[in-house]
Amino acid sequence: MSKEMVMDVQQKPKLQKWVMLSLQHLFAMFGSTILVPFLTGLSPAVALISSGLGTLSYLLITKGKIPAYLGSSFAFIAPIIGASSAGGPSGAMIGTFLAGVVYGVVAVLIRFLGLNWLMRILPPIVVGPVIIVIGLGLASTAIDMSMYVPGLDENVYSGTHFSVALFTLAVTIAASIFFRGFFGLIPILIGIVSGYVFAIFQGVVDTAEITAEWATITSAGSIGELLTGIFQSPDFLVPFVHYAPFDVASGEIVLLMVPVALVTIAEHIGDQMVLSKVVGRNFLKKPGLHRSILGDGVATMIASFLGGPPNTTYGENIGVLSITRVFSVFVIGGAAVLAICFGFVGVVTAIISSIPSAVMGGVSILLFGIIASNGLRMLIDNQVDLSDKRNLVIASVILVIGVGGAFIQLSDNLQIAGMALSAIMGVLLNLILPGKESGYGNGTMFDDSDIKNNQNRDDAA
Template sequence: MESKKIIQVEEKVPFKMLVPLSIQHMFAMFGASVLVPFIFGINPAVVLFMNGFGTLFFIFITKGKAPAYLGSSFAFLAPAGIVISKWGYHYALGGFVAVGICGCILALIIYKFGSDWIDTVLPPAAMGPVVALIGLELAGTAASNAGLKDEMIDMKNVIVFLVTLLTAVIGSVVFKKFLSVIPILIAIIVGYVAALLCGIVDFTEVSTAAWLSLPNFTAPKFKLEAILIILPVLLVVTSEHIGHQIVTSKIVNRDLIKDPGLHRSLLGDYISTTLSGFVGSVPTTTYGENIGVMAMTKVYSVYVIGGAAVLSVACSFIGKMTTLINTIPGPVIGGISFLLYGMIGASGIRILVDAQVDYGKSRNMAMTSVIFVTGLSGVAVQFGSIQLSGMVLACVVGMLMGLMFYGLDKLNLTNDRENG
C-alpha cells in the first residue's frame, strides 16, 4: 500500500488492516461518547451497545455510501438534565424517542421536497464558517481534557499531552505504508505508555470489573411536559448533522447530500436516536472525532466504520474491556482532539477555497464575518429550556441571513446580484 493512498467509501479492507483501523475509530469516539452517560449517571455499556448498533443501522439505511460513526449527542445535556432532575431518567428517554420520531418525519419531508434549499439557505460563504466552527468551538474541550486549563497545571499531564500530539502530528507526516493510516491509534498507544510511565493511570476499577455483563436496558416513560422541554433540540441536532454531512462530503470528495441523500442520513441518525431511547441509551449523532480520523488517514471505507461499530457492541458485553479503555487519561484524549478538531476547522476553510467564494461581494464578507463572530463570541440565545450557542446559533444566524439575501434578490434590491 502506497503512503497516503486513499481508501474510498465502498472499498473493502483486508482483515489485517481492518482490525487496527477499526480500533482507531473506536478509540477516537470513546472518550466523548462515554462522557454523556457519565454525566447522566447511567452505565455506559448500553450506550456503547447502541452507538455500535445505531452506526450499523445508519450504514444500512444510507446503502453503505455515507461513512459516519454515531456517538452520544451532547446537544441533549441541558434539557435532559432538567427532565431528569424533575421526573427521572425514564422520562428523559421518552423525550429522546419523541425527538427521534419527529426527526424521522423531517427526513421524510426532505425526501418529498428535496434538499436544494440548502444551497439557498446556507451558501458556501455561510456553510464554510459553520463547518469550521464544528471543530473550533471544541478547541476548549480538547484543552480541558488535556488538563491545560486547570488552575494548577500538572506537568505530567503536559508531558503526556505533548507526547500524544507530537506522535500524531509527526506520524501523519513521517509514517509510511500501513503505519500512515493508523497514526491516531499509534499516538494513543504511545500516549498511554507515557501516561503509565508518569503514573497517572488508575487500574482500580479494572480489577473489580466483571469479565462479562449485559448492558442495562431501560424502558422509557412519556410525559408531554418532558417531551416539550427536549423536543427543540431537534433543530440543534439537524443543523449539526447537515454540517457534518457537508464536511464529510468535502473530505471524501462526494456529494453525500445528494447521494445517498440527506433524507437517508437523517433517517438513519434519527432512527438510531429513537431506538436508543426505547432501550435506555442516550441520543446519537454523527461524530466529528471520526470525521477528523478520516480526514487525517484518507481511509473512508464504511467497512472500517462498521468494524468499529461491531467492536463497540462487543465491548458493551465485556466489562473489563470497557473499563480498561475508560482508563485512557484525559491528556491522551486531549492530544488527539487537538489535531482532529483542528482538521474539522480546516475542512470549513476548504469549503470556502473550493467554492472560490468571492469576498469582493459584500454579502459573502458579511455572512462569513457575522457567523464566525456569533459562533466564537460566546453569545447564547435562550428559548425556554433550550439554549442556542456556538456552531448551532451561528448556523441559525447564517440561515436567516441566507433567507434575507434571497428575499432581497427577489425584490431586486441587492447591488451584487448581477455578479453572483
C-alpha cells in the same frame, strides 16, 4: 495508491480475512468514537454498542449498497453537554432523539422535494463558519482537560497532566504526518495508546478497575463464571425504564440540538459525495440521499434509546476504503458486530474508563482544531468569496456569536445559546440579505460529475 477495486460492495470475504478487515475498520473509528462519550459524560461502552447497532440499521435502510460506518458525532459534543445541564443525562438523550427526528423529516423532504431547498437554507457560507464555531467552541474544553487536575471544584494547574497532554498531542501529530497506509488513518488511536502508556509512567492512571476486572476473570472456577467475568452489561439509559422522556423534554433542548442537526446533515451530504467518488458509484441517486440520511437518523434514534451520542458517517472509515479499495458492506457489518461485542467486554470498558483526561485533552487539541479547519476548508473548496460584503457579514456574525457564547434568554429555563444561536442567525441572514448566489461559491460541493461515468454499473445492477 492503487485505484483498482479489491472487493466490491456486495462481495463477501472468507471468514479469516473478513475478521481482519472488520477489525481494521473498528480500529480506525475506535479512538474518535470513545472520545465523544468521554467528553460528554456518557458511557463509552454504550457508544460502541450504539454505533454498531446504528451501522447495522444504516446498512439495512440503504439496502446494503453504501459501505459506511457510523460513529459518535463531534458536532453534538457541546449541545449534549448543554442538554445534560438542562435535563440531566436523560435530557441529552431527548436531544439526541430529536436530532434523529430532524434527519427523518429532512429525508422525507428530500425524497419528495429534491435537494435544492436544503441548499437554499444551508449554503457553504453558513455551514462553513458554523463548523468553525463547533471546533473553536470546544477549545476551552480541550485545554481544561489538558492542564488541570480532574475532579476538583476549582481549576488547579498540573505540569504533569499538561506534559501527558503535550506528549499525546505530539505523538498524534507525528502519526498524522509521517505514518502511511493504515497506520496513517488511526493517528487518534495511536496517540491515545501512546499517551496512556506515558501517563502510566507519570503515575496519573488509576488501574484499580482494570485489576479488579482481570482478577474476576482469572479467578473464575467455571465456564459460567468466566463468561460472567468477561461480559458485562454497560450502563444503558433506556427511556420509560430509567427515566420518563416527557418529564425532561423542554424547548431549550430543542433549540440546542435542532440547529446543529441541520448543519450535520449538510456534512453528511459532503461525506456521501466523497464516498461516492471513492467507490465510483453515485450513492446520492442510488440507493438515494434520502435513504442515507434516514439511515443516519434511525442510527441516532437507536443511540438515544440506549444512552449513546448521535451517530454520523466517519471520515476515518472512508479513508480506509480509499486505501484498501475493499468496499464490501459485509466488512463494515463485521466491524459493527465487533463494536457491539467490545461494548459488552468489562475489561475493555475498564481500560477506556481509566484513560486520563489529560490524554483525551491532548488528542482533543488537534481534533477540535481540525473540526474548525474543516469549516474553513469548506469555504475554500467551494470558492466562497469573502471579499463580498454579504458573505463577510454572515461569516463574521456567525463566528463572534458562536465563539463568544452569546445567548437569548427566553424564560427562566429556556435560552438559545452559542452554537444554536449562531446557526439560526446565519440561516436568517442568508435568507434576508440580497445576493444569495454568492453564498454558494463556485465550488463543487454538490457536483457529482466525477462519478457520472461510473453510473452505468448501478444502472445495470
